[in-house]
Amino acid sequence: xxxxxxxxxxxxxxxxxxxxxxxxxxxxxxxxxxxxxxxxxxxxxxxxxxxxxxxxxxxxxxxxxxxxxxxxxxxxxxxxxxx
Numbered sequence: 001x002x003x004x005x006x007x008x009x010x011x012x013x014x015x016x017x018x019x020x021x022x023x024x025x026x027x028x029x030x031x032x033x034x035x036x037x038x039x040x041x042x043x044x045x046x047x048x049x050x051x052x053x054x055x056x057x058x059x060x061x062x063x064x065x066x067x068x069x070x071x072x073x074x075x076x077x078x079x080x081x082x083x
Contacts, residue, residue, distance in 0.1 A: 005067065007031060011049050012060070022060045025049035035063045 003010040008028035015021040026032040029042065029051045036055050043052040055063075 003067075005031070009049065015054055018054075021054045021056055023052060023054055024060070025052045027051070035066070036060075 001012040003012060008026055008031035010032075011025040013023045013025075015023050024032065024036065025045065025047075027049050032042070032051050032053055033040075036053050036059065040053045040055065044050055045052050
């Protein structure tokens with residue numbers, strides 16, 4: 001799954017070995033730490049999203065809830081409904 005916010009992009013995948021965790025890659029180390037806490041072990045990988053963390057599914061769910069709560073609906077002024 002791809003997730004994009006105003007200042008970062010995230011690629012969310014299942015962990016290869018452990019189905020209880022989620023692998024999250026990003027192009028922003030700062031946003032990755034902000035969403036998932038800096039206590040996690042950060043890996044540096046090659047590609048357009050070089051920062052990678054493994055988090056539990058519950059922690060991932062909590063982070064998505066936090067992102068939804070941060071939405072500033074005033075930014076939607078003038079946007080028309082897509083039918």
